[in-house]
Amino acid sequence: MVLVMRSTSSCLTLSPAPPPPPPHRSRACNHLSTQKQCKRNSRNYCITRPQIPSPPLSREALGFRVFVLSDLHTDYPENMNWVKSLSTKAYKNDLLLLAGDVAETYHNFYSTMSLLKDRFQHVFYVPGNHDLWCRSEPEGFPYYLDSLEKLNKLLDACRGLGVQTRPMVLDGLGIVPLFSWYHESFDREMDIAGIRIPSLEMVCKDFHACKWPREISNRSTSLASYFDAMNEENEDAIKLIKNTCTQIITFSHFLPRYIQAPLAYPRERKRRMNGGETWLPFCVYSGGKFADRLSPCYWSDYYAAHPRAPHLTELAPWVARFYNRA
DSSP states (O other): OOOEEEEESSOOOOSOOOOOOOTTTOOOOBEESOOEEEEOSSSOEEEEOOOOOOOOSOHHHHOOOEEEEBOOOTTSHHHHHHHHHSOSSTTTTOEEEEOSOOOSSHHHHHHHHHHHHHHOSEEEEOOOTGGGOOSOOOTTSOOOSSHHHHHHHHHHHHHHHTOBOSOEEETTEEEEEOOOOOOGGGOOSOOOTTBOOOOHHHHOTHHHHOOOOTTOOTTSTHHHHHHHHHGGGGHHHHHHHHHHOSEEEEEESSOSSOBOOBOOOHHHHHHSSSOGGGTOSEEEEETTEEOSSEEOOHHHHHHHHSOOOTTOOOOOHHHHTTOOBO
16 A cells, blocks of 8 residues: 655645545555666666764754555564564654554554554554455454554554554644545546556455445445544644644555555565565654655656656556456
């Protein structure tokens, strides 16, 4: 899944975001920072990720930094070891935005959040779909009736650990976590003709691994509406941030046009260049200002040269190779 970050120099706009693409068609990955790239051939690029800024001599003078992470999937031992390897000193004054998919089991979720809270002064979190899967839990841990019960348990754990899930202002910077979910009706682009694309229900495990009360369902917009309504509880805090902050970051697990900063599955890192373990966590704010430039990757490089518009339905080359023509 994806990390989403929006920033503004004036205020947060609460107008509806453009409809996101269906999860099975494409993923974007735009990164804030500078980058050097070298073209290997027509299908692959060599991308050098920027280094995380080293702590200055006087960190107090420049203030805190903001880092972003998502898709830790610490049910995999390799990923849990990566979290444990993060410095216990380098981020003590900093803030981490964690945009979901921490772990499938409560035990690993709690362990991961504890490790991150020990390393960062502030940790903000929003749930991802994998966090709410109701499958196996280790022996001795509770079984959840449904994914909403598990969600409440995760949010309770965050409160106990001091992990933030609500909007907050820190030294003039507004941070707005956004609860969200997806539905295929949000995709209003033209259908792709001549390609056998399986249904979302067939390719997305959420339809089977998540369990919802009877009144809400992935098969309607009721589930997305439920998560959206959770943000209304923070309406006053969001209004305050709009009125008082000149710099605002919002983040969620499901939104279009995003920064992506996933650690991802170990197997994903093996088949994708520059896996997240070498350049995460990703710094997007330092010295009281946002990073100045976009650091594109393969997806954004491709669409910089090829227009991305609703009426254009030709699949990108790295997507097309997975589908057969009808």
